[in-house]
Amino acid sequence: MEYLQASEAWATMPPGPRALYVEIKRRFTGTNNGNLYLSHRDAAKALNVARNTVAGWFRELEARGFIRKTGEHHLGPSGIGQASTYALEEEQCDGKPATKAYMAWRAKTEAPRKN
Secondary structure (H helix, E strand, O other): HHHOOOOOOHHHHOHHHHHHHHHHHHHOOOOOOOOOOOOOHHHHHHHHHHHHHHHHHHHHHHHHHOOEEOOEEEEEEOOOOOEEEEEEEEOEEOEEEEOOOHOOOOOOOOOOOOO
């Protein structure tokens, strides 16, 4: 975790997505990477925020390379919704080494303006 927290992607990220990452990581057992699921509704309840709020946090974590979506949400056979599944990029997945994609993320800098 120290390696992850030392990254620019983590250091510049707002607290909301950080809290969401911790909630996702809590569901990691050591063998289920790629099959981690946390619905927006459950994430919002766990973090005590509105459901629409966490949607942007999931996108932020994906954009910065902390998580990767491995399965889309869908209706299950009984008509009950199934949440998307995710992989943590700091852990190996399906026998492949961790990508640590977040280490390549860089904050966008504005180009200097010409007068």
